Amino acid sequence: xxxxxxxxxxxxxxxxIVIATGLFSEVFVRQALRVSNDALTTAHNIQTNEMLFRWGxxxxxxxxxxxxxxxxxxxxxxxxxxxxxxxxxLALVIIQTAIIAVNLxxxxxxxxxxxxxxxxxxFQQNQLATLALLSLNIQAQGYxxxxxxxxxxxxxxxxxxxxxxxxxxxxxxxxxxxxxCYLINNFTMFLSKGFVNPLFIxxxxxxxxxxxxxxxWLLIKGIDISKLENKR
Numbered sequence: 001x002x003x004x005x006x007x008x009x010x011x012x013x014x015x016x017i018v019i020a021t022g023l024f025s026e027v028f029v030r031q032a033l034r035v036s037n038d039a040l041t042t043a044h045n046i047q048t049n050e051m052l053f054r055w056g057x058x059x060x061x062x063x064x065x066x067x068x069x070x071x072x073x074x075x076x077x078x079x080x081x082x083x084x085x086x087x088x089x090l091a092l093v094i095i096q097t098a099i100i101a102v103n104l105x106x107x108x109x110x111x112x113x114x115x116x117x118x119x120x121x122x123f124q125q126n127q128l129a130t131l132a133l134l135s136l137n138i139q140a141q142g143y144x145x146x147x148x149x150x151x152x153x154x155x156x157x158x159x160x161x162x163x164x165x166x167x168x169x170x171x172x173x174x175x176x177x178x179x180x181c182y183l184i185n186n187f188t189m190f191l192s193k194g195f196v197n198p199l200f201i202x203x204x205x206x207x208x209x210x211x212x213x214x215x216x217w218l219l220i221k222g223i224d225i226s227k228l229e230n231k232r
Contacts, residue, residue: 028056039133046132092153174210
């Protein structure tokens with residue numbers, strides 16, 4: 001049997017992998033290679049850095065697989081004191097994972113379009129490049145939809161942490177704020193003409209701080225089980 005401390009550390013380690021793979025795929029792959037409103041340059045970047053683009057896809061797959069034990073371990077610790085809230089949170093994050101996982105088909109589609117296979121010869125290169133960029137734009141919106149569900153998950157988990165005291169209240173508050181920032185960020189994108197999101201640069205900091213603080217606390221300190229037992 002794994003001790004509660006080691007179980008919490010496992011959740012923290014898995015969460016650290018989730019954060020690292022998510023940052024790599026989004027910042028160093030998608031944002032680095034995609035050029036807004038320039039399909040030909042985007043296509044050139046993908047073809048020139050094909051292996052990097054493939055690693056970005058694999059990183060996202062790892063992200064979703066490794067994220068599952070993190071979510072279930074958190075559910076395991078808090079379910080008896082806040083069962084209904086935790087069940088709602090679990091349902092939300094399952095929906096989020098399913099949406100973004102299926103949405104990865106849009107992320108890998110550019111590799112198919114730009115593969116130079118003979119069946120694509122009926123298309124001109126600029127047409128294939130346009131379709132590739134369109135696929136990445138659809139992927140970005142699908143990712144945003146998934147993060148709306150994750151935002152609500154963060155708010156609920158942050159609330160539970162704040163109420164139970166098994167983890168410092170400030171971390172629960174920071175995690176809930178991260179969830180609110182996710183919602184503001186993505187609804188701003190959906191409601192803006194051209195899906196422009198000028199708030200992202202400001203919202204990214206509290207999001208990163210909220211998630212990383214919970215991750216590191218689980219990894220280093222764990223969860224105070226006695227506080228949870230007193231709540232039962």
